Amino acid sequence: MDVRKGESEKHWFRSDRFSLVNGKWFFQTREGSVEGPYDTHQEAETVLLLYLRHSDDSLYHGVR
Structure with missing residues (x-):
């Protein structure tokens, strides 16, 4: 299982x-x-997937 962004371990x-x-x-x-x-x-x-992409884009562009 992959580690999430910003996390160093899988817990x-x-x-x-x-x-x-x-x-x-x-x-x-x-x-x-x-x-x-x-x-x-x-x-x-x-x-x-579209929802997650939009959420990531919002983070990168300072929108929330």
């Missing part, structure tokens, strides 16, 4: 960000929000 527990509820997929952010519903796991993964 954390990661749970699955994705959940299937009534046939629809959701993902949870570190901030605690639940995003969805999405029709497929792949769609939820894609949106999560």
